[in-house]
Amino acid sequence: MINRLAVIGVGLIGGSLSLALKEAGKVKEVIGYARSESVRQEALELGVIDRAADSIADAVNEADIIFLAVPMAAMGSVLEELLPHVKADAIITDGGSAKGQLVDIARNIMGEQLGQFVPGHPIAGTEKSGPSAAFSTLYKDHRVVLTPIDETNSSAVETVTAMWQATGADVYEMDVQHHDVVLAATSHLPHVLAFNLVGMLAERDDCDEVLHYAAGGFRDFSRIASGDAVMWRDICLSNSDAILGLIQQYKQGLSKLEDAIKSQDGDTLKAVFESAKQARDTRFK
Ligand code: NAP
DSSP states (O other): OEEEEEEESOSHHHHHHHHHHHHTTOEEEEEEEOSSHHHHHHHHHTTSOSEEOSSHHHHHTTOSEEEEOSOHHHHHHHHHHHGGGSOTTOEEEEOOSOOHHHHHHHHHHOGGGGGGEEOEEEEOOOSOOSGGGOOTTTTTTOEEEEOOOTTSOHHHHHHHHHHHHTTTOEEEEOOHHHHHHHHIIIIIHHHHHHHHHHHHHHTSTTHHHHHHTOOHHHHHHHGGGGSOHHHHHHHHHHTHHHHHHHHHHHHHHHHHHHHHHHTTOHHHHHHHHHHHHHHHHHHOO
């Protein structure tokens, strides 16, 4: 049982963790913080948190676990601001979508507190944001990846693992860099592609007509282009190396398809499509 959980950033990810732990009866009190008073009040009124703090210091000073769920670009400054106010044995963890840059920041600023930091990433989400988007079952049967580093205390990892398991999630551990490459491939690159495709179509004069005829496949593929622009900007900038590597690889694949279409090379097209179909059909039933 967690006595006091501080959630910094009470939107989809932070709010859903709070709701899940409250519903499971695994937390006594959740204190939430967001910069805007209106967001804090909304989270309080929706029952996402038990108490709204009006400063980061007030949110964390008696917390046993502190969960950071702010956009990636704000993680470092939030971490720096809260450090002087946390209890010595408090555990700090996060739900940020990329891990390398934040771990570098933590190494630079946390000193002896570094052992209490457990980097993490729930592989669950929707394209909605804010406290009203939070729901208690977001993490049920989803994966959560923790990326502890050499300095991380194993007891802190155990506590954070148990916290996520209480939400119904399956918890995995991964090396920081490996996490960032894997997530760039499965999440960050697909978002870049979807934003680019929808943005490209939106610039056409006949956009309304084109989208009028969009069928289910386009809706499926383009759904993730409804994600929050600030959040996705921050993810791209904080995991740039891995994403750029994959964009290069993707461009090579696209060129191969372009050449095959130009030269009417149906065999190449069929081979690429069959291989992709087989890869998807065997892994996603
Ligand atoms: P969200 O719904 O937009 O919530 C973000 C929250 O952070 C809001 O309460 C916002 O309120 C607060 N916030 C923003 N900047 C802040 C700052 N400088 N100090 C304190 N609070 C701040 O975003 P989310 O979808 O929950 O994403 C949160 C994190 O989870 C991100 O790092 C994201 O990469 C990660 N993540 C997202 C998903 C997803 O699918 N959405 C999945 C996995 C991981 P104010 O604006 O009022 O401050």
